[in-house]
Amino acid sequence: MNKKLILDYKEKIDCEVPMQMETLPLAEEQSFSQWQQEIPKEYFQLSPDEIINRITKLKKNMGNELIILGHHYQREDIIQFADQIGDSYALSVYAANNHSTPNIVFCGVHFMAEAADILSNDEQKIILPNLEAGCSMADMANRPDVSSAWKELTNRFKDQFNIIPITYINSPATLKAFCGQNNGIVCTSSNADKVIKWAFERGDKVFFFPDQHLGRNTSHQLGINDDLISLWDWRRPDIELGGNSEEKIRKSKVILWDGFCSVHQRFTVSQIKEARSQYPRINIVVHPECNADVVKEADAVGSTAFIADYVNNAKDGSIIGVGTEVNLVSRLAKLNPQKQIFCLDSVVCPCSTMYRVHPAYLLWVIESLSNGKVVNQIKVPEKDKAFAKIALERMLEIS
Secondary structure: OOOOOOOOOOOOOOOOOOOOOOOOOHHHOOOHHHOOOOOOHHHOOOOHHHHHHHHHHHHHHHHHHEEEEEEOOOOHHHHOOOOEEEOHHHHHHHHHHOOOOOEEEEEOOHHHHHHHHHHOOOOOEEEOOOOOOOOOOHHHOOHHHHHHHHHHHHHHHOOOOOEEEEEEOOOOHHHHHHHHHOOOEEEOOOOHHHHHHHHHOOOOEEEEEOEHHHHHHHHHHOOOOHHHEEEEOOOOOOOHHHHOOHHHHHHOOEEEEOEOOOOHHHOOHHHHHHHHHHOOOOEEEEOOOOOHHHHHHOOEEOOHHHHHHHHHOOOOOOEEEEEOOHHHHHHHHHHOOOOEEEEOOOOOOOOOOHHHOOHHHHHHHHHHHHOOOOOOEOOOOHHHHHHHHHHHHHHHHHO
16 A cells, blocks of 8 residues: 555634654653553653664564554654554555454554454454543544434434434444444445445435534535534433424434544634635645534545545645644655645644554554563454444445
8 A cells, every 4th residue: 555645612622732743752751641551661761763673673573473554643753663554444444354464553543443353353463552542532422322312313203214323433333333233334534425325325314423524514515404414412411302303303314413523623714714815826625524614615625545645646836735633744745845735723733642652652562462462452342343343344335
């Protein structure tokens, strides 16, 4: 796979971590107190050069016994070790097709490692370098809350219409299992339009979680306007139907869970207008997790893989403002020195949970493997794995 190609929310959200592109010893990381603490103390003071040298040597010694997957949003000091680089969808496909490598270290966040475990075989071990690398969006929807909403919807309207649940891949395995168990499916930002079309071939309405913005923007793309969309407020279990009237639910074709990505909420229309005033011939490309008004103002919208292709395929001399996670934007700028590429958000905030995969953690888990010890293995319980696999395989079949 070509590495060049696989590369309160209404208010402005403060950056949770500093923009630190170079590697620091783990002991000097300002955010370390929020990370997994069990890592042995010997790794705290290792210099960047020592970490790099030890990982490089270990990778060479382990050969085909190990592969490292790196998500686009990982910082450069992790991407340098990745054998495969991609977005959630590309890495899910890789995990589904690779049944030979016994040890897969997934440099991403928890839900990604879970998806890899679901799609890999029982002999393979999926390892997440830092167990605290989660996803704030994924945390906004859990099985009990979604099940409660589903029960309320299906009990109230069971004789009136059929609802198909769709979970974004940025969700826990328990919700993927929920969809598999209830005739639903998983989607990614790359194929959400195809997945929603698939759902409407089988039902009358879609219940989409956890990211309301991907759901709304994709619905707009398919000609479904806001009058046909409901927003379910999961934060208020004391109110009925997520704050919607029965009439609103009956009228709606799409019911969205009120979740969001904190990084993509940072991008605004005013940032786009400022960029256009400074660079009249600029092109703007943003991720569909951005607000609908931002998507409307952009020249192009798409997944991280789409954004990478958009920038890489642009003509020399192009000026492109990008609305997505800054590590990817910085990498694309380095790969395209003949173009002017920059992040629309001047504060340049990296994904704080992706940031928790520090090279010292990567060294620790690989070194443990080389010594015959498995740490941080991600194992989805069998009761969830079977149904989650159904929902993920449906997604892969229509992509």
